[in-house]
Amino acid sequence: MRVLVLGAGVIGTTTAWYLAAAGHEVAVIDRQPAAGMETSRGSLGQVSVTHPEPWAAPGMRTRVLATMLGRDAPLRMPLRFDTSAWRWAASFLRECGSERFEHNLRQLAAFAVYSREQLDDLRRQTGLDYERRDQGLMHFYTSEATMRAAERTTAILADHGAIRHMLDRAEAVRVEPALAALGSRLIGASVGDDETGDAHKFTRELARVAAEQGVHFHYATRIVGLVRQAGRITGVQVQPLVGLEPRTRTLTAEAFVLAAGTHSPAIARQVGVRLAIQPAKGLSVTVPIRRPEQLAQRSLGDESLGIGITRLGDRLRIGGTVSLVGDDLSIDERLVGRMVARGRELFHDACDWHKGTTWCGLRPATSSGLPYVGRSAIENLYLNTGHGALGFTLAAGSARALVDILGGLRPPVQFGFSGPAGQSAARSGQQTFRPAGAPSDRRG
Numbered sequence: 001m002r003v004l005v006l007g008a009g010v011i012g013t014t015t016a017w018y019l020a021a022a023g024h025e026v027a028v029i030d031r032q033p034a035a036g037m038e039t040s041r042g043s044l045g046q047v048s049v050t051h052p053e054p055w056a057a058p059g060m061r062t063r064v065l066a067t068m069l070g071r072d073a074p075l076r077m078p079l080r081f082d083t084s085a086w087r088w089a090a091s092f093l094r095e096c097g098s099e100r101f102e103h104n105l106r107q108l109a110a111f112a113v114y115s116r117e118q119l120d121d122l123r124r125q126t127g128l129d130y131e132r133r134d135q136g137l138m139h140f141y142t143s144e145a146t147m148r149a150a151e152r153t154t155a156i157l158a159d160h161g162a163i164r165h166m167l168d169r170a171e172a173v174r175v176e177p178a179l180a181a182l183g184s185r186l187i188g189a190s191v192g193d194d195e196t197g198d199a200h201k202f203t204r205e206l207a208r209v210a211a212e213q214g215v216h217f218h219y220a221t222r223i224v225g226l227v228r229q230a231g232r233i234t235g236v237q238v239q240p241l242v243g244l245e246p247r248t249r250t251l252t253a254e255a256f257v258l259a260a261g262t263h264s265p266a267i268a269r270q271v272g273v274r275l276a277i278q279p280a281k282g283l284s285v286t287v288p289i290r291r292p293e294q295l296a297q298r299s300l301g302d303e304s305l306g307i308g309i310t311r312l313g314d315r316l317r318i319g320g321t322v323s324l325v326g327d328d329l330s331i332d333e334r335l336v337g338r339m340v341a342r343g344r345e346l347f348h349d350a351c352d353w354h355k356g357t358t359w360c361g362l363r364p365a366t367s368s369g370l371p372y373v374g375r376s377a378i379e380n381l382y383l384n385t386g387h388g389a390l391g392f393t394l395a396a397g398s399a400r401a402l403v404d405i406l407g408g409l410r411p412p413v414q415f416g417f418s419g420p421a422g423q424s425a426a427r428s429g430q431q432t433f434r435p436a437g438a439p440s441d442r443r444g
């Protein structure tokens, strides 16, 4: 089948590779001059299978309220006049209820475990080099409440094969001596055997491999709109961004996969498909490493500041924070300062802290934390978007599952895939692939 993928971030590129591997004729469109240049560029690179908690969690309502009142918190939701943002925020608050949280967590855990299996397989097949490390992931806690919540979550994750272990303060310091710098503020930690890697390098390298296998990448090409005729998508209107005459032309295909990150809702809206995705800004700062022996071996998650710390080759990246501020790409130096301060506190002079490069990106966030993967209300328009804080973690699983769905098969994982229930299942002779209780914003 001829398939057009809209967007060459980590999601679109991985989808293109899987589609080509399944024998489809594939082309990808992106406005950037290369793959992975937007949100997939400065990620922390955690394949966070053992810590996939959605942001919408019990206790988060109070934290959101605190930000609205102007106090500092990891998730910042300032007041602004945008009805879709307000609808999203109301839905987010509903998803914070403990039942919804557990439902979403279970879905993410199952999908993340499946995705890790697919990533292993992809790496075996391609031999990709992307600064991968498999030393594990440790989240540390500086409040009793977050530690107790993490203990409850650990038990739920175990049901799905996402295994992590809780450590008390002494055990945490024994495993990662750098945490001793936190003194009595450290309550404990959770540790899993997750891997990390440079998501940007992964995307770029996978695009190179996919191109060698025949995938055509239309870079520096803006998607202007979708062409809909007789209830189907027949083409994508595009405009080249280089050259003197930006003439609009139409690229045609039999199926279309929307993977345009935070821009997916605007593209989908043109053909009447509503996607509840909001841009959630995050920052990262990357510094050269001078003394690797002083660093943590594992990638770290700091629950109190809402940040993570990862080694990527000879660089250390600290990133995170969540601001729902629309398309604003300005960098809050105060937040960067706080990240660097935490790095210095833990690792002292292990890095050239004054040589940091800062970056920010817009995560495509749904209120539940669950991405749209599957069909839309339009028969040949497929969705692979809205991965929020877990795009690198879920890329391989989402792409592999989408290829199954496009081929009329039910993916072998318990997850609330998007789209009219049962359509493809009917062809594969299986049950519907939308599990009962899937969240309301998951319809195309």
Ligand SMILES: Cc1cc2nc3c(=O)[nH]c(=O)nc-3n(C[C@H](O)[C@H](O)[C@H](O)COP(=O)(O)OP(=O)(O)OC[C@H]3O[C@@H](n4cnc5c(N)ncnc54)[C@H](O)[C@@H]3O)c2cc1C
Pocket (backbone or CB within 6 Å): 006, 007, 008, 009, 010, 011, 012, 029, 030, 031, 032, 035, 036, 037, 038, 039, 040, 041, 042, 043, 044, 045, 046, 047, 048, 221, 222, 223, 224, 259, 260, 261, 262, 263, 264, 281, 282, 283, 284, 319, 320, 360, 361, 362, 363, 364, 385, 386, 387, 388, 389, 390, 391, 392, 393, 394
């Ligand atoms: C600070 C930070 C840290 C993160 N850390 C992690 C982590 O450790 N682990 C993890 O799993 N995830 C992490 N994430 C999340 C992850 O980066 C995202 O989920 C992921 O990058 C989303 O990928 P995407 O392909 O959907 O979007 P993008 O990478 O944004 O790709 C969308 C593509 O669509 C193209 N596009 C959009 N509109 C148009 C148009 N009109 N015409 C042409 N092209 C268009 C864009 O150019 C872009 O290349 C982090 C995010 C941030 C911000």
